Amino acid sequence: MTPNTTSDAGLRPAIVSRKSGASGIVLVCEHASNHIPAKFAGLGVSEDVRQSHVAWDPGALGVASRLSEVLDAALVAGGVSRLVYDCNRPPDAAGAMPTRSEVFDIPGNASLSARDQAVRIAEVYAPFRAAITETLEATHANVLITIHSFTPVYMGHPRGVQLGVLHDADARLADAILARAAEHTTLKTERNQPYGPQDGVTHTLKEHGVKQGLPNVMLEVRNDLIATSRDQVAIADMLAPWLQQAIAATRAVEAQT
Numbered sequence: 481m482t483p484n485t486t487s488d489a490g491l492r493p494a495i496v497s498r499k500s501g502a503s504g505i506v507l508v509c510e511h512a513s514n515h516i517p518a519k520f521a522g523l524g525v526s527e528d529v530r531q532s533h534v535a536w537d538p539g540a541l542g543v544a545s546r547l548s549e550v551l552d553a554a555l556v557a558g559g560v561s562r563l564v565y566d567c568n569r570p571p572d573a574a575g576a577m578p579t580r581s582e583v584f585d586i587p588g589n590a591s592l593s594a595r596d597q598a599v600r601i602a603e604v605y606a607p608f609r610a611a612i613t614e615t616l617e618a619t620h621a622n623v624l625i626t627i628h629s630f631t632p633v634y635m636g637h638p639r640g641v642q643l644g645v646l647h648d649a650d651a652r653l654a655d656a657i658l659a660r661a662a663e664h665t666t667l668k669t670e671r672n673q674p675y676g677p678q679d680g681v682t683h684t685l686k687e688h689g690v691k692q693g694l695p696n697v698m699l700e701v702r703n704d705l706i707a708t709s710r711d712q713v714a715i716a717d718m719l720a721p722w723l724q725q726a727i728a729a730t731r732a733v734e735a736q737t
Contacts, residue, residue: 491517492559493567493604494611498548504622505553505727506615508684509544509610510568510629511537511559519526523563523588534581535561537629538703542712543719544627549624550720554619556612563589565604571597575680576605582635614690623653623727624689624696629703630674639674642667644700646675648682653695656726664722666703672699693729695730 495512514524514536522530529535542558548555557729558567563586569576577600579589587717592600616624632639643665647654660703675681682698689696704713 482588491519491603493608495557495559496611496615497545497555497557498552499554499618500617501548501552501554501619503552504620504652505551505723506612506619506624507544507551507553507555508612508624508626508688509537509540509557509628509660510566510626511562512541512544513614514561514734516561516564520564522587523586525584525586525588526579529584530561531586532606533629533703534584535563537562537627539706540627540629540703541699542709543701543706543716544714546713547625547627547723549719550716551723554615554621556608556615556709558608560604565600567605567676567680569609570681570683570687571601571605573680575716585597591696595604599666609687612684616688616692616694621693622731624685624694625723626684626696627699628698629706630700630701632702632704634674634707637703640668641670641673641707641721644671644673644675644698645668645669645697646672646682646685646698646700648677648685648690650685650690650696652730653697653726656729657722660722660725660729665718695727695734 514530544555566576577589577592578586578595645654645657658671685696685698701715707717
């Protein structure tokens with residue numbers, strides 16, 4: 481799967497692949513695409529903004545797709561830019577349809593009426609959420625992992641963390657991953673960085689993982705580390721056995737309780 485940046489494929493909020501994945505793992509990549517359907521007239525942003533991290537998570541889809549292959553996991557990927565609707569935010573969140581993202585104004589979101597917002601929720605958020613629910617049910621999933629990337633410099637401040645392991649109320653899988661970090665990577669790996677639950681970034685985890693009792697985690701990879709297809713494959717291949725060990729350990733603990 482590749483993001484659609486030049487042609488209008490209409491509104492396709494969710495793209496589901498490897499529906500027959502037998503691992504029990506479901507991957508979600510909410511910010512996989514920077515596609516802005518023609519009906520939104522580009523939201524009034526420049527092509528530079530559209531290509532930047534404010535419109536999507538560069539490199540995240542490549543990592544998620546490779547993990548889906550190696551882990552035999554179903555993948556639900558967003559097909560619309562987070563500027564149209566951020567599918568990792570609930571409808572009442574200020575950032576769901578942002579009027580400003582980092583230092584960029586989003587003119588097409590500046591004067592949305594309640595009806596406009598309701599239409600976007602119905603056309604983007606609701607079907608994306610439904611696709612996750614259906615995929616979890618169809619694959620009899622027992623693990624949820626979301627894949628993101630983040631910019632090395634945010635609001636002028638460099639970020640030293642390279643890999644973030646994020647969780648909300650359920651830290652089971654995150655704990656198992658962090659406990660094995662030194663065995664698998666030399667990347668600077670931190671808990672709930674560069675964001676955390678206080679930043680409102682764990683919506684998908686809460687709705688589809690915590691509420692369902694599924695072990696869950698959100699992985700944030702600094703996007704300069706996954707700038708090319710080769711980099712994306714390398715990071716995914718590093719993560720795959722690490723995740724498998726952490727998942728096995730989490731399941732073993734559950735079996736004993």
